[in-house]
Amino acid sequence: MPSISKRGIDMPSSPIRKLVPIADDAKERGINVYHLNIGQPDILTPKVAIDAIKNLDRDILEYSHSAGLIEYREKLVKYYAKFDIDVKKDEIMVTTGGSEAFMFAFFCCFNPGDEIIIPEPFYANYSGFATAMGINIKPITSKFEEGFALPPIEEFEKLITSKTKGIFICNPNNPTGYLYSEEELNQLREIVLKHDLYLLSDEVYREFCYDDYTHISALNLEGLDDNVVLIDSVSKRYSECGIRVGALVSRNKQVIDAAMKYAQARLSPPLLGQIAACASLDASEEYTQTVYNEYLGRRNVLVEGLNKIPGVKSMVPKGAFYTMAKLPVEDSDHFCAWILGEFSYENQTVMMAPGSGFYSSRYLGKDEVRIAYVLNEEDLKKALIVIEKALEVYPGRKQ
Incomplete structure (x- = not known):
């Protein structure tokens, strides 16, 4: 066999x-x-999303644009603006769930054998994607006793080698629920600039920040336009795990152009999922x-x-x-x-x-x-x- x-x-x-x-x-x-x-x-799930599927007025369920429906990406621009995230529709790649966004980011930013530093504990599927692509995770441990705060930046420095190409964070964090502070994010900003690294940021849970804590997007860190790749999804935001719609967002044109090649190879993200996600952006306050x-x-x-x-x-x-x-x-x-x-x-x-x-x-x-x-x-x-x-x-x- x-x-x-x-x-x-x-x-x-x-x-x-x-x-x-x-x-x-x-x-x-x-x-x-x-x-x-x-x-x-x-x-x-928002009723507007369910109704958009129920009342679908189409004779053909066709391929969408490989980067996603233009209407949906234009609405996403307005959605991100609510969080002071300034991006254009051409800087947004709609993906088949956040999972595909991880894959595209890994494919476009790293070569086999490259290293990426990730604070642990981390979302388990990061490890699976990295393994599948031959990328080596260098974990840096955040501790329960410290509330899973970002480890000292000096510990990041100790892990950086000639093979280190990026840092990956999840903010707010899955699985810990930790939310990185502005000070912690600026520390990451400095080390990313110093070593010319990518900063991948999984921000799927940005709506869920409690006790007057405020979410700060990696895309809002000064001077990192070419370094940041944001991962997003509607699965948790609108309780739409099954429609499999996510997004990769970056101001780095080379990353988006490379991601487009992979997007074209898989043809397009799910049409029905995009229709539901697009309608969900009209959900009420x-x-x-x-x-x-x-x-x-x-x-x-x-x-x-x-x-x-x-x-x-x-x-x-x-x-x-x-x-x-x-x-x-x-x-x-x-x-x-x-x-x-x-x-x-x-x-x-x-x-x-x-x-x-x-x-x-x-x-x-x-x-x-x-x-x-x-x-x-x-x-x-x-x-x-x-x-x-x-x-x-x-x-x-x-x-």
């Missing part, structure tokens, strides 16, 4: 989805599974505020509940809708599989993402889990009870 490629062997499994077979088995046994493992909100308030309430319920469980600790996220929680366990991979496959409380269990999958450094995150507060407050309260009851009897609990 032919063997699969080394890339296929080296490609890491998703820590977010790898426990799906155990969850499916639990459901077949009639157990209710609270899915806190994945950023799939139960928030309603009431919709946006309601969604924001809902996530704020969920955050408070989850974090307060976690910190009341003996041995559990959770920082208060400043943004996004995730928290990295420390559990009194030796191996969160085992615990997450055990609670799904071997434990239930009142016919309920919980699915979480093991923390180790969000670190590139070995042995880190073994007592952490990422929890997404994407379910309503009542379900979160029930899930918290299940976690507490599970930890009371878990055989691998730390003494």
